[in-house]
Amino acid sequence: MAAVSDPVSALHRIFGFPAFRGVQEQVVARVLAGQRTLAVMPTGAGKSLCYQLPSAMLEGTCVVVSPLIALMHDQLRAAQAVGLRAATLTSVDENRAETRGRFLDGDLDLLYVAPERASTGDFRDLLDRGRIALFAIDEAHCVSEWGHDFRPDYRLLRPLLDRFPDVPRLALTATADEHTRADVLEQLGIPHDGMIVAGFDRPNIRYTITPRDNTPRQIADLIARTPGPGIVYVQSRAGTEKMAESLARTGRPVRVYHAGLDASVRAANQAAFVESEDMVICATIAFGMGIDKPDVRFVAHAGLPKSIEAYYQETGRAGRDGDPAVAHLFWGAEDFARARQRIAEVEPARQPGERARLTALGALVETAGCRRAILLRHFGEQPPETCGNCDNCLNPPAAVDATQVAQKYLSAVFRTGQMFGAGYIEQVLTGQSTERSLMNGHEALSVWNIVTADELRLLKPVARALLLKDALRTNPHGGLEFGPSARALLKGEATLPLVEPPKRERRRRGAGGGADANPVDDPLFEGLRACRRDLAKEQGVPPYVIFHDSVLRDMAAMRPATPAALGRITGVGQRKLDAYGDAFLKVIADHS
CATH class of the missing domain: 1.10.150.80 (HRDC domain)
Structure with missing residues (x-):
């Protein structure tokens, strides 16, 4: 593409946009001035444009380091569609010799490579023989051990970058907390004053978090009221298959994606989803980073994500086109119990950080306040107290003091020997006589049938809250036992405020906050x-x-x-x- 001197003119001619959005203009200006930059921009804010536009304006080729082949091929299609001369150099490309020739002939604006290839001597030798306009490192949080998607090969990029000290370098990410940002700057040799943080808010995404209660039915309801493509994240491979089988009954096309599938099946399912205008894909977290699909209308989590960073990135795959989208998380107390068990099994040095991540997730799911505010504060921002586009802002929940019910629940766990599951504890508290309660003599306990009719609806939410706060834990046999927070609650030294459980309701199609592609039926x-x-x-x-x-x-x-x-x-x-x-x-x- 012929060089263009004015960024705004080039923006309009190539991409059809009349003006830059957000910090795009600042980032592009730094790149064109030959400076080193880290751009932290939310998904959907147009990160790729920040290197694609300069690639059309600078002499030479922009070398883009990207973590996944599928992502590169998506970006390749988008670049070629607007007239940029682009190519990928990956293990699955059969035209690698042709691509090398085009690079050496100066016939490429963009060359996409994986970090594993970029760090090889053979690739360095190739770059020595050509002309480089810019290094762009996409998904740059992968360079940091503090990031949630750490890729060791990203840490081998610095020697390549330093080999060309006069070539500007641009690192881009949507998900990096303060610690991760500092590490990225250091690892990639970018000065601190070269960091541009655009903010993390995705105002078009509606965040909703709900306790699990027949998850397939809950997600089927979400699908029924939300037209367009969607992703359902499930925590196990078997779970994705089971969820897909259940959701297929909704009439929407449904496919599966997980690492246990044959590579050709995975690729076919991913391609079908990318091309579809209404498909739902049930996937493990192996799916997503390589997808640059702008019209995903909802992302559902059928269980707890690994961290707030992971949750932000996974939900960020919805609504990249700027149209309304939904992020709905369904969680259970057992998610937190399992997470604590996993933390106990990692090396001691990592445990404090893992516990901090779990505590942050707990604050997000149990809050009666604005979900978006908690997310944005986690990334160091100072948002308004309400956003107007999360479940708690749209329908503010009532809060109740559940301390007394919690004390009754803990007392029942203690007096029955800290060995029975939640279902049996509820039977004791509500006086449901069974062969087991008679045999164990539990009907003579002081906690037998002590829950009032008004307290009955709080039993399940209280059990979830006690597990979330580590006042209760599950033993390997599924029985409940005391955690470190139980004593303070029993002694009245701590309270248990609780979001009042919502009434169950079914909503009509189209009422879920997603974007109906044709709202006026034109x-x-x-x-x-x-x-x-x-x-x-x-x-x-x-x-x-x-x-x-x-x-x-x-x-x-x-x-x-x-x-x-x-x-x-x-x-x-x-x-x-x-x-x-x-x-x-x-x-x-x-x-x-």
């Missing part, structure tokens, strides 16, 4: 989507690579009649106007 919009679908199939790319839904909605609203008018719509760059303009103008004319 036949022109559907015609434009059909046109996009045909073009995508013909080109062998996902539909969103042609245009996002938001661009089609603008076409349907503005009804441009000429190429010039179509080119004024945000997201319609020159290359896409030349390639697809006539097809979409014909659809608009046919509906006029």
